[in-house]
Amino acid sequence: MATSDLRGKIQTVLGTIDPESLGPTLMHEHVICDITPPSMATGCCCDHEPITLENYWEIHYGTRPYPAKYRLDMVEVMRDEVARMHAAGGRAIVDLSNGGLKPDPGALAGISRDTGVHIVMGCGHYVEEYQDRRNFERSVDDFAAEMVAQVREGAWGTDVRAGIIGEIGCQAPWTELEKRVMRGAVLAQTETGAALNIHPGRHHDQPQEIVDFLVVAGADLSRTILSHIDRTIFDDERLFRVADSGAVIELDLFGIEQSFYPPNHAVDMPNDAERLRTVRRLVERGHIEQVLISHDICYRTRLRRFGGHGYSHIFENVVPLMRRRGFTEDEIDTILVDNPRRLLTFV
Numbered sequence: 001m002a003t004s005d006l007r008g009k010i011q012t013v014l015g016t017i018d019p020e021s022l023g024p025t026l027m028h029e030h031v032i033c034d035i036t037p038p039s040m041a042t043g044c045c046c047d048h049e050p051i052t053l054e055n056y057w058e059i060h061y062g063t064r065p066y067p068a069k070y071r072l073d074m075v076e077v078m079r080d081e082v083a084r085m086h087a088a089g090g091r092a093i094v095d096l097s098n099g100g101l102k103p104d105p106g107a108l109a110g111i112s113r114d115t116g117v118h119i120v121m122g123c124g125h126y127v128e129e130y131q132d133r134r135n136f137e138r139s140v141d142d143f144a145a146e147m148v149a150q151v152r153e154g155a156w157g158t159d160v161r162a163g164i165i166g167e168i169g170c171q172a173p174w175t176e177l178e179k180r181v182m183r184g185a186v187l188a189q190t191e192t193g194a195a196l197n198i199h200p201g202r203h204h205d206q207p208q209e210i211v212d213f214l215v216v217a218g219a220d221l222s223r224t225i226l227s228h229i230d231r232t233i234f235d236d237e238r239l240f241r242v243a244d245s246g247a248v249i250e251l252d253l254f255g256i257e258q259s260f261y262p263p264n265h266a267v268d269m270p271n272d273a274e275r276l277r278t279v280r281r282l283v284e285r286g287h288i289e290q291v292l293i294s295h296d297i298c299y300r301t302r303l304r305r306f307g308g309h310g311y312s313h314i315f316e317n318v319v320p321l322m323r324r325r326g327f328t329e330d331e332i333d334t335i336l337v338d339n340p341r342r343l344l345t346f347v
Contacts, residue, residue, distance in 0.1 A: 001152050001161065003192055006346040011151070011163035012092075012118045013109045022118060023091025025340035026311060028167070028197065028227055028252040028294035031078050031111060031119065032104040033097035035298045036070040038129050051306045060301035060308070062262035069300050075107050077305050083115045084304060085311035089319075092118035092340070093311065094294075096167040096197055099123075100130030105160030120344055122197065123150035123162035124185050127169030128177050136177055143184025144191070151192045163344060165189055165196045167227055170210060172201025179213070186217040189224075193347040197225040197250075202264045204233050211245045221246040223343060225292060228252060230275050231267060239278070243287045248343065251275045252294035254318055255302060255309040272318060276325055283331060289342075291335050293318070 009016040049066075051059060058064040072078060082093065097103040105121060112119040124147050125131050135143075150162045168185045170178050182198075189196045196219065200206045207226050214224060226242065230251040233239045243249055254272055261267045270278070275293070282291050295313060297303065304310035309317075314336075322332055 003152070003346070006151075007193060009346055010118075010120065010341075010344045011161055011346065013105060013112050013121050013160050014118075017118060019341045019345045022337070022341045022344065024089055024315065024336045025092040025094065025344070026085070026090060026294045026314065027094045027225070027292045027340050027343070028096055028250055028296050029093050029311060030072055030097045030101070030296070030298040031082065031093060031095045032072055032075070032107045033095075033298060034071045034073060034102040035130075036067050040065065040067050040070075051300065053307075056301060056307045060299070061258070061260065070298070072298065072300065072303075075111065077303065078107075079111050079114055081303050081305065081310050082111055082117050085315065086115055086117050088312035088315035090117070090311065090315050092120065094120045094122065094164060094197075094340075094344070096122040096164070098167065099125035099132070100169070101126050103156050105154075105156055105158040109160055120163035121155065121160065122164050122166045123147050123155050124165050124168050124188075125181050126167065127171050127199065128175045130169070131177065135181070138180070140180050140183040140187070143181050144187035147185060147188035148191050151188070151194055163194065165192075165194050166225070167197045167199040169199045170201050170206065172203035172206040174201060174206070174209065182210075182213065183217055186214065186219045189219060195223045195225060195343040197227060199227050200232055202232060202267070204235070204238055207232060207242050208238065211242055211247055214247075215245075222248075223347070224248065225250050225343065228296070230270055230278065231261060231264070236281065239282070240285060243282060243285070243290055246290070248290045248292060248339070249282060249287065250292040250294065251278060252292070252296040254293055255295050255297075255313045272321065276318075276322060279335070280325070280327075288331060288334050289339060292339055293335060
């Protein structure tokens with residue numbers, strides 16, 4: 001499919017749709033993926049045990065090794081979870097499971113077909129430690145050509161096409177391989193007219209480092225989403241500087257209410273109320289069209305089936321909280337409908 005055929009459309013795993021049909025959207029989720037840390041991928045004595053009321057907390061909190069926690073691979077369970085989101089008012093999900101996270105385009109298409117939920121699939125590659133070792137030998141142009149083909153022809157050996165680039169993985173410090181993938185992603189963004197989603201490293205200065213890099217690389221910052229800001233930036237000076245660049249700010253860990261953050265023990269994670277206070281500060285400063293919210297579900301313990309909040313949490317709980325906190329219906333629609341619609345529409 002040529003880029004000209006995509007312009008003005010949104011591309012889902014079942015084909016293109018008119019932007020007006022999108023509806024409330026979660027812009028950063030994982031429906032089918034495997035994000036098992038490579039250091040944990042070689043087996044664990046407790047991997048076969050079911051998640052129960054007795055062991056849920058230590059598995060979810062991170063004090064008990066449990067590789068299966070990181071695998072969202074039970075298609076029937078994921079279908080039920082997505083259907084519950086639809087019943088709560090959600091109409092679309094962006095699945096950013098890309099290279100290194102074992103994406104399954106066919107399963108996504110089946111879940112979309114069965115639930116009536118639009119699913120937009122990402123492409124590209126996650127952080128270096130998850131990437132195929134052959135990527136170390138690849139060029140910027142090779143990465144770019146791959147991502148363009150994933151949008152125009154199909155991804156991961158299928159004819160299911162991606163509708164967004166990302167989440168492109170970065171670490172802090174940023175690796176040379178990840179920078180090459182990023183340069184390729186910028187070229188693919190320019191070539192296809194797709195939006196670009198970025199996973200920044202876990203350091204408060206890395207989002208700005210990425211912004212500065214993207215400016216030099218020629219990216220369209222107004223169509224570039226910086227994910228996980230709610231676990232990365234904790235002061236207004238850095239937050240507003242990134243926002244002033246024109247990049248889109250994504251607070252996508254809604255539903256995580258505990259302060260303990262296993263990937264970075266130096267971070268005290270905010271809760272949903274604190275996330276909404278950050279959103280309010282951005283809105284009051286004039287950045288409402290640069291704000292997205294989501295859950296970034298990639299653990300079994302965050303699914304309803306296993307004791308978590310599920311994809312319906314924002315619609316069932318956060319939206320009512322937004323109303324109680326004084327957000328208007330227009331503001332809620334801008335964040336959950338208008339901004340996703342604009343970003344997912346090819347230009």
